[in-house]
Amino acid sequence: MSDLIKKTLEAIKQKNITPTPRWQFLLKDSFVWAGAGITLVLGSLAVPVIIHMLVTNDWDVYEYLDGSFGQFILLTLPYFWIVFLLLFIALAYYNIRHTKGGYRYSIFYVSAGSIAVSLLLGAALYGAGLGQVIDETFAQNVPFYEEFARPRHFLWLQDKHGLLAGTIVEIRDDAHFNLMDFRNKNWEVSYRMPVMRQPLPFVQNGIRVRAIGRRIDDTHFDARMLAPFNPPLGGWIMEGIER
């Protein structure tokens, strides 16, 4: 027996070193797997919101914008939720990488697998109607979510490009109402809609509307088309024509 082996055995005996119990390894491994599972499920919660935001995007409005369809997509992508999804996929990758044997899988396969699981689970959650629920829950409870994480709101804050949306706070007469936009700024909106439809059913206090038209000055907006903010597609009523 070499000196090194003797010294090692003596050290083990003197320091009373014993093998760590098996259950501790199993528990640690279970925690890492649980962590990977939880991060995957959390990440997949972003998918129904992304689908919801894409489905309810204002696809009927891009033709009124100056830019191309590509620019419209870039402007309205749900970046917050995409970053959220990527962050949790990265966390899931980190956890899977630290499971026993996790090192054997390449970053490509682990990431592709995590994305596939998130998309499948997320699609099922969207089918269960969770996209809108999560989006609205965040909007009601998370500060600044409304302003920074909802791409439709960016789109409708472009008064200089003729796009305005917000909540009607006062009906002045059949051709004017006051609106508070998503930055809490007040506007006096004028509109001339088909006589047959007066008064417009959705022009009511507390209702969110969106308008396409022309900014007259810092507080006045001339609406040529009006629609309720929800649902986002269609519902436009414009000067003399209904779409």
Add this chain to the structure above:
Amino acid sequence: MTAIENIDKKSDEELVALTLRDQDFFAYLMRRYETKLLRYIRRISGVSLEEAEDILQDSFIKIYQNLNGFDRSLKFSSWAYRITHNQVISHFRKSQARPQTNAFDTELLETLASDMDSARDIDVKLLRERLEKILEKIDIKYREVLILKYFEEKDYQEISDIMQKPMGTVATLLSRAKRLLKTELTNLNIPYERFN
């Protein structure tokens, strides 16, 4: 047949099971790996024999402490090399020093030299000296993969298990390590045909 001969016939995995019942069997496991791991530590780190023995002792203690966590889907040798690899890295992190390569022996250098399709008229001694200088400059991750492949004669799966990297990454590291050697040889005007 003596008791020691009986133990020598036992697999590593059987010795692990015996050690978990009786601490003294660990001596037989250590005896199997003492020389190999000591050589491995010196090759990848270039530390003195005394320092290498300290690292090995710590590695053996870690192996003993973690015996219940031994992943039976691996070879015991891969697992032991992995713990030793981690111990070397940890040793250098603690001392904040970069592993050196002054403990390379000529065997590795000749293995590497013969693995290359070098022009046969190169002075082998000169090539060996220059290779040694080149290896001193190479990052430990490239040096280690070269050592595991050509010196410890580990296959890709074993290297993957020791370094805890996917096999594709091991192949990439090995390919880059060879390319680094090739570039350095070119800079030193040493002719070669290609690397295998």
